[in-house]
Amino acid sequence: MGTLYRRGTRAMNDVVVAHAVENLTLHELKLFIRLLYRSSLTARSDLLFVFPSKTTAFDNAILQENDSFSKLVTQYGEKLSGNESSQSQSGFDPTHFMKVGKESREPIWGKKSRGNFSEEFETELTRPSYGSVVGFEVEELDPENSLSGFLDHVPMSLRRWACYPMLLGRVRRNFKHVMLVDIKEMLLLGDPLGRVRGQSPESVLVKVVTQLGKHGRKSPEKNRQKLAHPGIVMGGSRGVRRVSNAMLTDIVRASMQHKKKSPVTESGLFNQLIGNDFVLKNVNLIVSTESMPEVSSLVGSNRKTGSYLFTTNYTMIRRGNSNLDVSSMVMKHICSFPIDSMVYSDC
Template sequence: MGMTSKSRSNGESWGMGFLLVLFPAEDQNQESNNRKSNNLNQFSPSASFKRTNSSHLIHKVQSTISICLLLLFTTLLLFTISTLPSATTTAARRRHLISKSPQFSSNISRALQGMGTLYRRGTRAMTELVVAHAVESLTRDELKSFLRLFHRSPLASKSDLLIIFPSRTAAYDAAILEENDSFLKLLTRYKSSNVSHSSASFNVTHFTKIGKRERDSGEPIWGRRIRSNSTGNESARVSYGSVAGFDVEELDPENSLSGFLGNVPMSLRRWACYPMLLGRVRRNFKHVMLVNLKEFLVLGDPLDRVRTQSPESVLVNAVGRHGKGNTRPSRVDSGVLMGGSRGIRRVCSKMLTDIVRATMQQAKKKNPVSESGLFNQLVGNEYVLKEVKLVVSTESLAEVSSLGGSGLHRSNHGLIRRGKNSSLDANSALITQLCSFPIDSTVYSDCRY
């Protein structure tokens, strides 16, 4: 009988302790009641019977709560475990892609003052900058074709490339790293080969013939320096720029135009990104080119047209004319502009101001805001751009479809348009032509031989 009473007492104490944890506000009253109940159990049979029922009820409540807590804990544990593989797999794939590139043999780093991602650090400090912006409809193949041609152009040996994304994805990251890796392989294999320039698709002399002034230009401003253990200081014998990517959220964290527009397209939001980006690097670059990488491809060296101009100069390209024989352009293309860094910054600042003004008036007039229309109004307003030396080029830019043959390798065009509905044809033509060269076919993974 003593053993039964002792066991019962232990069970009751454990149950009371569990309930005290769950209901701390009632711990003192409950403990007092327990003492009184124990005293009554020693003298009253009816009290003992009631206490037995109370103890049974407490055990049931305790069991129910314990089961509920166990089920809740198990559910949370299973949910956590089920989400781990996907996150781990994504991170592992990203690390694998990064480790494949020689430029990412060490830790990945931010590109600029805690912002952006550095995909490739260049060999030296550049004085020219290409800022390419992506749009929401950009495909992975379109990004790859832009990068592939840019890496083969003379501009790649003289400028840094920054890409602004609406939002970066793993597919974009993989495409950039793959094209960087292909470029470095091309550079190495063409340097060590005896292929003549006339029979090659990749002109390695753009990247190997550099003067003492370029070699002594200093370190790139992007990311941390990558120390190499290789002998001979191979990087000093070649010249190529850095490649970095930024999300719009990094350059325009407050989404400046969201207070005026419900859904801000990339064509407008990019203008809110330029002031921060170009402002932070204003002392590092003399010339800047802004380009829509979905609409244009770089073949040659388009910045060659503005290198001798003043820092306030900005060159834009005409799209059409006001009729036959009229030299005045009817409109210009907002997808590409280039010039001195000071002039580009001023145009970007004025354009952002005009966008804000137009979006504020939109609620009254209920007219959609057109980025191209606003840019043409700005270019036509000489008073607003009085501090900018604007140059309108009447030279028409060819489209991919009009070049034909080996036209993708002509460097004298500088820039070409992909053309409407021709992106698939451009990618197909590009792959076909490049894969016809022996060295190139061994470098690019999408070549089939």
């Protein structure tokens, strides 16, 4: 079941489950993957995609980004072995992906390897270290479209919650920490899971954002509403499973109650759930009010190059509703560096 795009070098303790909504574009997918790969997160995590349906263009984009990432690690790894600076101003640090010594645990995805892993840039002390990349269609995880009996149309934002019981249930003994993330809405620049690694298995962290008014404008201060954002949920595997199961139950309950009334919305249900202490009594819920900015709020004097993304201390940001061509700005910055410009074919 699923498509293995890349087999990692070892078994990971964490997993990122990234879901795609129906209107996700190819450029949005590529930017999400590219920034994620350049962060340190995949040095400690497997990456699982959940798609409404698989397309050849998406498959090719993932494989292309995998290839570019491997070349990036190789090129910067060779530079590192030559005692040159390990990190470029482009924001890529290969030391995250170098593991000292040998690993005994095999990745859970794909066939077991035979013999020792070897790469051109591997030395006696270090070896490349990164997670597996696997893709699933919703039909594989929710074959009967279990919410279709309650809703006339089941958008991916709701159906994804019906996929998690099977997916997270199958890997519950393999991963200690889980992140659920919306590919279209979020960009991961660092390792947000660092916030929850020291917490209990029942811990779940959600982020609160300011509700925008009409036309994307912020409401007056006194009328602004803080809402938990369903596009990013992370924590111990046990806690995330409990939240996802509770969310699925709430979707079913709400759809039955609102069959002929107001439509069921993911954000509304998610915030009702987060505010229900009784339902989540077995979850150690952490509601973070720390700023999670949109791309547009970070744009300053470097907006033409996109370097603002690589100089921020944020581990995640929201794309938001800005008309900025983020992909072009980021690539203009990345392509200004010799190694990066050789690695990425679209430079």
